[in-house]
Amino acid sequence: MPNVPTCYVITGSLTEEGLVAYLRADGTWASSIADAHPFESEAEAEARLAEVKGAESIITEPYVFAAERSGDTIRPTSAREILRAEGPSTRLRRPDHAAS
Amino acid sequence: MYTYDEYDQKLVRERAAQFRGQVERRLSGELTENEFKPLRLQNGLYLQLHAYMLRIAIPYGVLSSTQMRKLAEVSRTYDRGYGHFTTRQNLQLNWPKLEDVPKILDELAEVEMHAIQTSGNCIRNITTDPLAGVARDELEDPRPFCEITRQWSTFHPEFAFLPRKFKIAFNASGDNDRAAMKYHDIGVKIVDRDGERGFEIWVGGGMGRTPVISKLIREFLPREHLISYLEAVLRVYNQLGRRDNIYKARIKILVNETGPDEFRRLVEAEWEDTKESSLRLDEAEIERMRGFFSAPDYESLPSSDELLGQIRSGDGALARWARNNVVVHKQPGYSAVTLSLKEPGTPPGDLSDSQMDTVADLADTYSFGEISVTHIQNLVFPHVKTSELESLHADLVALGLATPNIGRINDMICCPGLDFCNLANARSIPIAQEITERFEDIDYQDDLGELALKISGCINACGHHHVGHIGILGIDKRGVEHYQLMLGGSAGDDASIGKILGRSFPAEEIVEAVERVLKTYVDLRESPEEAFLQTFRRVGEDPFRDTLYGDVLYADHSKS
Amino acid sequence: MATCFMQIIRNRKIVDDDFVTVPNDAALPESGNIFVSLERWRSERDRLSARSGKLGVILQNTVDPREIADDLATFDAIAVHFPIYRDGRAFSVARILRQRLGYEREIRAVGNVLRDQILFMERCGFDAYQVADGKSIESALGGFEDLTVTYQDAIDARSVPRQR
Numbered sequence: 001m002p003n004v005p006t007c008y009v010i011t012g013s014l015t016e017e018g019l020v021a022y023l024r025a026d027g028t029w030a031s032s033i034a035d036a037h038p039f040e041s042e043a044e045a046e047a048r049l050a051e052v053k054g055a056e057s058i059i060t061e062p063y064v065f066a067a068e069r070s071g072d073t074i075r076p077t078s079a080r081e082i083l084r085a086e087g088p089s090t091r092l093r094r095p096d097h098a099a100s
Numbered sequence: 101m102y103t104y105d106e107y108d109q110k111l112v113r114e115r116a117a118q119f120r121g122q123v124e125r126r127l128s129g130e131l132t133e134n135e136f137k138p139l140r141l142q143n144g145l146y147l148q149l150h151a152y153m154l155r156i157a158i159p160y161g162v163l164s165s166t167q168m169r170k171l172a173e174v175s176r177t178y179d180r181g182y183g184h185f186t187t188r189q190n191l192q193l194n195w196p197k198l199e200d201v202p203k204i205l206d207e208l209a210e211v212e213m214h215a216i217q218t219s220g221n222c223i224r225n226i227t228t229d230p231l232a233g234v235a236r237d238e239l240e241d242p243r244p245f246c247e248i249t250r251q252w253s254t255f256h257p258e259f260a261f262l263p264r265k266f267k268i269a270f271n272a273s274g275d276n277d278r279a280a281m282k283y284h285d286i287g288v289k290i291v292d293r294d295g296e297r298g299f300e301i302w303v304g305g306g307m308g309r310t311p312v313i314s315k316l317i318r319e320f321l322p323r324e325h326l327i328s329y330l331e332a333v334l335r336v337y338n339q340l341g342r343r344d345n346i347y348k349a350r351i352k353i354l355v356n357e358t359g360p361d362e363f364r365r366l367v368e369a370e371w372e373d374t375k376e377s378s379l380r381l382d383e384a385e386i387e388r389m390r391g392f393f394s395a396p397d398y399e400s401l402p403s404s405d406e407l408l409g410q411i412r413s414g415d416g417a418l419a420r421w422a423r424n425n426v427v428v429h430k431q432p433g434y435s436a437v438t439l440s441l442k443e444p445g446t447p448p449g450d451l452s453d454s455q456m457d458t459v460a461d462l463a464d465t466y467s468f469g470e471i472s473v474t475h476i477q478n479l480v481f482p483h484v485k486t487s488e489l490e491s492l493h494a495d496l497v498a499l500g501l502a503t504p505n506i507g508r509i510n511d512m513i514c515c516p517g518l519d520f521c522n523l524a525n526a527r528s529i530p531i532a533q534e535i536t537e538r539f540e541d542i543d544y545q546d547d548l549g550e551l552a553l554k555i556s557g558c559i560n561a562c563g564h565h566h567v568g569h570i571g572i573l574g575i576d577k578r579g580v581e582h583y584q585l586m587l588g589g590s591a592g593d594d595a596s597i598g599k600i601l602g603r604s605f606p607a608e609e610i611v612e613a614v615e616r617v618l619k620t621y622v623d624l625r626e627s628p629e630e631a632f633l634q635t636f637r638r639v640g641e642d643p644f645r646d647t648l649y650g651d652v653l654y655a656d657h658s659k660s
Numbered sequence: 661m662a663t664c665f666m667q668i669i670r671n672r673k674i675v676d677d678d679f680v681t682v683p684n685d686a687a688l689p690e691s692g693n694i695f696v697s698l699e700r701w702r703s704e705r706d707r708l709s710a711r712s713g714k715l716g717v718i719l720q721n722t723v724d725p726r727e728i729a730d731d732l733a734t735f736d737a738i739a740v741h742f743p744i745y746r747d748g749r750a751f752s753v754a755r756i757l758r759q760r761l762g763y764e765r766e767i768r769a770v771g772n773v774l775r776d777q778i779l780f781m782e783r784c785g786f787d788a789y790q791v792a793d794g795k796s797i798e799s800a801l802g803g804f805e806d807l808t809v810t811y812q813d814a815i816d817a818r819s820v821p822r823q824r
């Protein structure tokens with residue numbers, strides 16, 4: 001099995017909407033993890049995180065998590081980050097759609 | 101039900117205006133998240149895994165049809181068209197935007213609702229029996245006392261920053277506790293002694309990572325002293341409760357550390373000084389509150405016990421529903437109906453905006469516009485004419501709210517878990533969905549009888565797993581969701597805490613494990629009348645441990 | 661050198677603070693109004709009583725004020741400390757002082773004193789506020805007006821049931 005290289009991603013919640021966001025290379029925030037900037041080292045990501053923390057009115061409670069990268073795809077490893085990236089896994093969001 | 105006067109109305113409006121200012125200060129950057137967080141939490145606004153979550157208070161679970169319609173409108177306009185009823189009898193919206201929350205609070209204020217004290221280290225929503233006011237076994241309707249307590253605790257200046265959150269529940273039905281009173285920080289039980297009406301005061305119950313059954317601190321409290329005594333308990337807790345460790349901050353830890361006797365002494369000493377103060381309730385105020393909860397305009401009808409018996413004795417869907425979801429009523433000719441929010445496959449406790457609208461209409465047609473929310477995450481129409489059950493049943497079937505599974509294994513409590521909750525270790529809704537589908541056969545559920553299954557996505561126990569006859573707790577094993585199974589808990593007057601019998605199960609195996617427990621029960625019960633909890637208490641945990649972990653085979657299920 | 665007084669809120673007005681707080685290791689000034697810690701009051705009671713100028717004592721929020729009931733008459737002011745606004749013990753301390761022990765002079769909130777709690781402080785018996793460093797004292801004044809309906813009696817007897 002080929003080694004899946006690890007990368008680090010900065011994430012947080014958009015202050016206004018509360019929605020999940022990932023830091024792009026250009027410093028803006030993306031809603032999809034596919035657009036996240038993968039940092040090579042944890043130290044590099046942490047250093048960038050410190051800068052991001054100044055922008056509280058845009059992003060709330062930012063932090064770094066580790067992910068796997070194969071080619072262009074970034075895949076979180078913990079159940080928590082997978083759910084944040086993909087949204088709730090419950091099959092039916094609206095209970096009245098159950099009958100159909 | 102309670103109706104606001106100018107004071108109540110002003111209070112919720114001022115609160116909405118205050119929060120609007122705080123949100124503006126946050127969005128402009130004047131307030132940091134650190135400073136804003138406690139302010140938003142005091143308005144029930146959390147930041148969850150995917151979005152903000154707003155928890156709306158439903159005092160002691162009572163809703164009017166007008167309020168339900170407003171909840172529908174708010175869910176539709178500001179959220180994604182559904183809401184989640186919780187074990188605290190509240191409603192949670194999962195997707196509001198921060199800037200919309202002040203608007204939502206304004207809308208709620210229009211129908212006498214709010215999100216005050218649904219979070220934070222303060223006195224939370226007061227809860228009670230969803231059958232309050234209609235149950236045949238109650239001494240009196242507990243809601244006037246709930247409302248008195250709600251008003252006393254709302255913006256209480258001294259108790260807004262307690263060591264930890266604080267929950268108070270009322271039970272007026274003796275041994276038939278339907279409010280899990282013994283798992284609250286304070287449980288108030290309405291009792292009679294020597295012809296006088298008053299209260300037993302139970303203190304220090306709770307779930308969370310340290311489940312504790314509360315202790316009886318006062319055997320009889322005359323009713324005029326309700327507030328002065330609660331105030332004494334809270335003052336002792338505010339001063340002596342631990343603040344050095346969030347996991348030891350609940351009053352249950354204080355009561356355990358001081359011991360119930362010393363705790364009682366401290367409270368009584370405090371109370372001695374305040375009981376004759378202005379906190380003493382006068383009979384006129386109690387009467388005034390009772391006035392709000394007077395019975396609706398019932399028609400005078402003959403007893404319908406026989407009619408209900410007839411409906412139940414049929415063999416169709418209506419009969420089963422009448423057996424499982426309908427209970428008798430104080431008032432001749434009427435019944436109380438539970439609307440199951442546990443249709444197989446749906447997230448337990450969820451209701452869509454269009455369902456809310458229709459439920460409101462049906463409440464107007466059948467139940468004097470009244471609805472109550474149960475701590476088991478269902479709804480109740482408290483006053484339905486027994487002669488109209490058949491027609492209501494048909495309407496509820498069309499709405500997907502007539503699943504006849506109340507009190508059955510599929511009528512489970514389930515917290516939002518890792519699909520929504522920021523603190524979760526594992527998902528709970530998908531497990532609930534899998535269970536409802538696996539055991540969908542209603543004959544099998546009826547054969548299993550009374551069974552309370554409860555699922556929490558982490559040790560905080562919002563899904564009450566400790567007190568499930570079968571409890572499931574989500575844990576995180578190196579980033580992978582696992583589930584701990586526990587057996588033998590009870591939330592009722594015969595309160596007990598479930599036991600963990602062995603290692604946890606991965607998601608693929610947990611439902612299978614539940615099924616093995618059920619087979620073991622069916623094999624071991626003395627008769628179909630012996631409920632799961634009785635069998636478990638009689639035979640003990642060993643046979644269940646064997647079946648779960650020892651690969652011991654019991655007789656095939658089909659033989660029993 | 662002109663003495664620069666800090667500003668505080670007293671009885672819902674912004675005024676110059678006429679007290680200074682004397683740290684435990686500093687010498688007592690000859691005159692003027694001072695706050696000292698409870699420990700210092702206990703160890704230097706005689707010297708403190710003999711001074712001219714008003715005397716205030718600072719209580720930590722862990723103190724049971726009933727322990728100093730006998731000394732209350734000697735204090736011109738009592739400050740109660742909020743280490744962080746969300747530690748609510750000081751509310752009970754003030755209430756016991758005002759209501760139970762009948763202390764009638766100034767009770768001052770010091771420490772992490774913020775706009776959003778100031779109304780609750782007042783209702784528990786505080787009447788003076790040293791607003792937290794870096795926070796606007798004018799903005800804090802607005803906190804008294806945020807909510808006007810009170811459902812329960814605290815040190816005031818203005819609960820709604822009473823007015824209905």
Ligand code: SF4
Pocket residue numbers: 515516517518521522523524525556557558559560561562563
């Ligand atoms: S039990 Fe845990 S996962 Fe479930 S809602 Fe509570 S905090 Fe969240």
